[in-house]
Amino acid sequence: MPEAHPDSQQVIQDNRDYTLFSWSAQAPLHPIHMVGGKGSHFFDGDGNTWLDFSSQLININVGHQHPKVLQAIKDQVDTMCFAGPSFATDVRATLGKKLAEVTGLAKSFFTLGGSEANENAIKMAKLFTGRDKIITRYRSYHGATMGSMSASGDPRRWPVEPGLPGIVRVFDPYMYRPPMGGTAEAWEDGCITHIEEVIQMEGPHTIAAMLVEGITGSNGLLIPPDSYYPRLRALLDKYGILMIDDEVMSGFGRTGKWLATQHYGIVPDIVTCAKGLTSGYMPLGAVIVNQKIADYFEDHFLAGGLTYSGHPVSLAAAIANLKVYEDENLFEHTLEMGQYLGLRLEAMKRKFVCVGDVRYIGLFSVLELVKDKKTKEPLAPFNGTSPEMTKLAAHIKSKMVYAYSRFNFLWVCPPLVVTKEELDHGLDVYEEALALVDQMIAGPVAADD
DSSP states (O other): OOOOOTTHHHHHHHHHHHOOOTTSOSTTOOOOOEEEEEBTEEEETTSOEEEETTHHHHTOTTOBTOHHHHHHHHHHHHHOSOOOTTSOOHHHHHHHHHHHHHHSOOEEEEESSHHHHHHHHHHHHHHHHOOOEEEEESSOOOOSSHHHHHHOOSGGGGGGTTOSTTEEEEOOOOSSSOGGGOOHHHHHHHHHHHHHHHHHHHOGGGEEEEEEESSOOTTTOOOOOTTHHHHHHHHHHHTTOEEEEEOTTTTTTTTSSSSGGGGGTOOOSEEEEOGGGTTTSSOOEEEEEOHHHHHHTTSSOOOOOOTTTTOHHHHHHHHHHHHHHHHTTHHHHHHHHHHHHHHHHHHHHHHOTTEEEEEEETTEEEEEEEEETTTTEESSOTTOOOHHHHHHHHHHHHTTEEOOEETTEEEEOOOTTOOHHHHHHHHHHHHHHHHHHHHHHHOOOOOOO
């Protein structure tokens, strides 16, 4: 049991007084004072142990404080802390070669996170094709920098608009809520024909790439039908449009494979990644391009660069992290735990009135919560919250389970090292919270006459 930190409340107050926290008005915040972690758990300043059911920001894939990744960081610090982006290093060569091997692509450009990776992927696509427009999806998130946020469909883009010019959005493979009141069966075909119509109306010769999340993450974890990616790949090839696959959240084991799109048998032209690349132990992102794009930049100027591109300590962390995935068979474990998780989620869907849909692949899953299963009325409004969601989140937090909830969604994304017992404990707490929501939906019970 971790010991309480004697100055924990002062640490929290100093954080509030002297730092700004992301994606929030500051006044209501009371952050957890995090002091350490191990495996699927982290520790707070009051001596509590929390089950991390969201892997922090869905990135601590190998769990907290994995000794092999820590040792790789320490060894690299002892050897060389920094090399400029124009230098060759052993870790740069090793990681570049490994990423080419696991993705089926050719070369990597290193960044410090997913936002920068998507910025540079967009830039490379425009340079390579000589075209200006980028197609993205409405329920998407690609990062918080100006270009990547402009490319997102997420409502967090609204404050930065008009943003980057040339962004064209299409509807998503959201099979639970097909647009325009259609059926899921009709939309499975329609979502691709819809994209083709948009391409034709925008002018195929003006479109450089389509940017997609392998599996949509923070906007509801939308898992496309099996036909979606093969048909999309063929469609984009038809018009000479590149496919940029944003695997920042869904990549590197989260779904049980290196990339989520590998479940569908396709190879993108460009892959962007971060989060699970180092399991968050060091900041790192990458843009991984195919051979044609790599060859293009052999004799064309690559107009992009970052002071910390190819930072050796971050690269060393990534190399060790990827080795842990393989040495500890974490992808196989993820698929095994994911199969069990799916059974429990399906049981919740049957049991609770408020669970409208469950979506899962590996250890990447979400519950979509509703007030009524027939009408599918969301439990909270789009870009808002509700008393029911507030109650649910508060109960889960009171049980020392750290969960990610947003709008009417509740995620289950523990570290890939999670055990069945840990999974059961977290899901049991979720069931307690869902029962409370069902009671709120049902309203007060009338007194006997």
